[in-house]
Amino acid sequence: MSMRAGPAGPCTPISRSALIARLKDRETWDVVVVGGGATGLGCALDAATRGYRVLLVEAHDFGKGTSSRATKLIHGGVRYLAQGNVPLVTEALLERSRLLKNAPGLVRPLRFVVPAYGWFDKPKFGLGLKLYDLLAGRHGIAPCRVLDPVETRAALPAVVQTGLRGGIAYWDAQFDDARLCVALMRAIHAHGGVAINYLPVEGLIQDDDRVAGVRVRDLESADIHEVSARVVINATGVWADRLRAFERPGVAPLLRPSQGVHVVVDAGFLPGSDALLVPQTPDGRVLFVIPWQGKVLIGTTDTARSDLPLEPAPLAGEIEFILETAGRYLTRRPTRADVRSVFAGLRPLIDADGRARTGKLSREHHIEVSRGGMVTITGGKWTTYRRMAEDCIDAAQRAAGIGRRPCITAELPILDGPLRDGAEGPEAQQTLCEALSLSEGDVVRAVRYELARSVEDVLARRHRALFLDARAAQAVAPTVARILARELGYDATWCEAQCRSFSALAAGYL
């Protein structure tokens, strides 16, 4: 876990009980944001930096929904270019360059290589990627380049060599999605806002027909709090239709979610630092094989899903599809036994006409202001979260009459993690488990500075152990539970319950 401090705010501890006490003050917040994924965190940071009094409430943990389950790319989206969505790609490429500049500790450039096997692959993909460069303009990372077979082999030594005619190299960017969530949460506090986890909205407060606040339950104490707001923002991702239905039961749904699955294997399946992109598999899909945090991510699928589980599990055949498709391009074919972790996420796709296949649905975002003045923002992608937030707070200003204040996030630095605690001795820096670079100090900092409340919060999102190696995460869970219990003042019974529930969760990633 990289730990950096910086001007996004003083590296002060964050106490959940002190934050909860703010709810009892009965103040009216300018903006209450519901949902602590990329979209909600972006909105709350945007509003806080415009000088509004902002509260964000998250039902579980920050990033627990879709925002920790992405392919980890900050990208224009080569696939959307192939669909002809030039405005979306251009906007995303601009946001990519902003994130690289504003969050250099969290987002880094990544080179992709597209292997060319067919006679026309090089001109076809080469032209498409040239256009990608043109759309990026001065925001480009580096120009794409046609590679001969020797250069392609050097870049992707693990790719099938038979029939390889060369390749095309191009640049995008990569990040740790859950860590960016945590960094945004800390930035919200640094700019005077409040963001609290384990605080689901269970109802809306309506004043005549106006949405005037939310009713939340504190999952740690079971207390209910009524929170007044001049404007409520619904940023609950694939669950947005549920909050809309709190206001208007029976309202027509906006979303048609689709599931994407990733499989994680050891780095040996794709040695080197370049990622592999297959823009069109024989059945017409896109396949990413990406080095990430010492492992390799392979994905993804695109399967419509109408139930909305918080922990979506792969559907029958999804893992096999990924392994089999990757096996067509990799010399060492991954099998079930090689899988270190499998994670699934639900894309919040907007379906305006209710007919399209999920692969064709728009990745653009959608903002709706309800009759009662609640602003729903959904759709979009991680890469464009900042722009989505800017548009949403602009809409909230218009809808709620909270004055006009300019957005300043285009230039706002976002920095990762708190300083190492000066009081930490050398033993706090020793790793807790050989397979994971996780120390006691990392766990302590996650609790004190990053609002981690459970073993899962630490091993799934403050550190990415669960996503990288679910078995190693299971093994280290009891040690993490003991450190958490000491920090949070819980007993052995709590530790045992935490270990049981984390072990059951990790089993679903295996």
Ligand SMILES: Cc1cc2nc3c(=O)[nH]c(=O)nc-3n(C[C@H](O)[C@H](O)[C@H](O)COP(=O)(O)OP(=O)(O)OC[C@H]3O[C@@H](n4cnc5c(N)ncnc54)[C@H](O)[C@@H]3O)c2cc1C
């Ligand atoms: C498989 C996959 C791969 C992807 N890869 C990429 C990628 O590489 N790059 C990219 O740019 N984009 C990618 N995306 C898209 C991106 O991840 C999503 O667009 C983004 O994370 C959505 O964020 P969100 O905040 O809208 O939703 P979420 O992250 O789901 O956040 C919504 C939050 O609302 C909370 N919530 C729900 N109900 C309530 C309530 N009643 N009270 C309080 N809180 C509530 C939930 O707990 C949740 O945390 C990918 C998506 C998927 C599924």
